[in-house]
Amino acid sequence: MTTLDQFATDKLARLEAGALRRRLRPTARAAGAVLERDGQRLISFSCNDYLNLSTHPAVIDAAIDAARRHGAGAGASRLVTGDHPLYCALEARLAALKQTEDAVVFGSGFLANTGIIPALMAREDAIFVDELAHACIWAGARLSGAALHVFRHNDLAHLAELLAAHRQAARHAMVVTDGVFSMDGDLAPVGEMLALAKAHDAWLMTDDAHGIGVINEGRGSAHGHDVPLQMGTLSKAVGSYGGYLCASHVVCELIRNRARSFVYTTGLPPAVVGASIAALDLIATDPAMCAAPLAHARRFCAALGLPPAESPIVPLLLGTAERALAAQAVLEAAGFLVAAIRPPTVPEGTARLRFAFTACHAPDDIDRLAQLVHDRILVTA
Numbered sequence: 288m289t290t291l292d293q294f295a296t297d298k299l300a301r302l303e304a305g306a307l308r309r310r311l312r313p314t315a316r317a318a319g320a321v322l323e324r325d326g327q328r329l330i331s332f333s334c335n336d337y338l339n340l341s342t343h344p345a346v347i348d349a350a351i352d353a354a355r356r357h358g359a360g361a362g363a364s365r366l367v368t369g370d371h372p373l374y375c376a377l378e379a380r381l382a383a384l385k386q387t388e389d390a391v392v393f394g395s396g397f398l399a400n401t402g403i404i405p406a407l408m409a410r411e412d413a414i415f416v417d418e419l420a421h422a423c424i425w426a427g428a429r430l431s432g433a434a435l436h437v438f439r440h441n442d443l444a445h446l447a448e449l450l451a452a453h454r455q456a457a458r459h460a461m462v463v464t465d466g467v468f469s470m471d472g473d474l475a476p477v478g479e480m481l482a483l484a485k486a487h488d489a490w491l492m493t494d495d496a497h498g499i500g501v502i503n504e505g506r507g508s509a510h511g512h513d514v515p516l517q518m519g520t521l522s523k524a525v526g527s528y529g530g531y532l533c534a535s536h537v538v539c540e541l542i543r544n545r546a547r548s549f550v551y552t553t554g555l556p557p558a559v560v561g562a563s564i565a566a567l568d569l570i571a572t573d574p575a576m577c578a579a580p581l582a583h584a585r586r587f588c589a590a591l592g593l594p595p596a597e598s599p600i601v602p603l604l605l606g607t608a609e610r611a612l613a614a615q616a617v618l619e620a621a622g623f624l625v626a627a628i629r630p631p632t633v634p635e636g637t638a639r640l641r642f643a644f645t646a647c648h649a650p651d652d653i654d655r656l657a658q659l660v661h662d663r664i665l666v667t668a
């Protein structure tokens with residue numbers, strides 16, 4: 288008989304053998320992009336805090352003020368007594384930024400995707416998903432019970448083929464994609480995809496977790512397109528925590544009634560909501576700040592002769608998990624933290640370094656990092 292501990296030990300040993308075991312490492316964040324890990328000071332090119340708003344004094348003050356006025360926790364689901372007054376202000380700001388009628392906030396981006404999709408789609412329906420969509424889109428799509436059709440990454444012709452073959456048999460159809468791909472940094476062709484979805488009577492949902500705050504002056508990758516379901520997170524450029532859906536009022540009301548990860552969970556703590564409001568105010572009024580992470584990513588790409596970045600995320604594909612880990616170690620020894628990303632987060636054979644650029648990175652540090660990558664990683668590639 289295998290004991291539970293033996294089962295866990297065997298599983299971990301298998302991960303270790305494939306260089307796929309992960310370990311938590313306590314990491315203290317200082318101001319800007321600086322971190323401390325194992326007594327070493329590192330400049331992080333791995334944080335999704337693209338605008339460094341998690342340490343912005345106005346955002347921290349807003350969090351403290353919200354906790355003083357409304358308490359440390361929400362105390363209940365929003366539909367019971369947890370809908371503290373800050374939520375309304377946060378949802379209004381999100382709707383204004385995204386130019387939608389309404390917005391609804393969730394406990395996290397993961398919770399948003401696992402709540403929204405099953406609230407709208409069921410067994411009789413069909414969901415068309417980009418093959419590189421984020422794990423929580425897959426989780427939501429699978430939970431819904433709808434038929435899943437996977438199109439090749441950003442391949443509109445393949446999506447059109449699948450819609451032509453499978454749309455008719457389904458009651459409702461949804462096309463779902465990341466707006467900015469979290470591990471590749473490229474953008475979905477939102478305008479063309481929306482037209483295609485509309486032509487096949489399908490609803491488009493974009494996940495703009497990595498777009499809000501940093502693409503299109505902070506308005507995100509769907510800006511300028513009438514995307515009916517615009518999901519995202521407050522945990523990256525907004526520097527705080529929580530997920531959201533921006534949509535029409537009636538769709539948001541349905542989500543408030545039917546999304547299980549909204550109904551059956553406690554509201555976000557007031558401090559988190561207060562921080563998000565302050566951060567969104569900064570995003571709405573500072574386009575130069577919002578443009579900086581992409582400019583920094585492009586500086587890095589230009590220095591290495593890579594194609595221009597489309598977002599603050601730049602991947603450097605290295606193939607095996609072992610190679611990605613070795614490259615991470617080389618950079619860490621030189622004072623830079625750049626996370627190695629391995630399967631199953633990315634497809635087999637595409638382990639990589641994922642560089643994430645933020646507003647406060649100093650040009651000199653970006654240039655030093657590029658030089659190091661050129662001299663120590665690309666030469667051995």
Ligand SMILES: Cc1ncc(COP(=O)(O)O)c(C=O)c1O
Pocket residue numbers: 395396397398421423465469494496497520521522529530
């Ligand atoms: C594309 C995408 N969607 C959703 C999420 C989940 O967001 P959160 O961290 O708020 O749960 C992430 C973050 O990891 C993401 O990269």
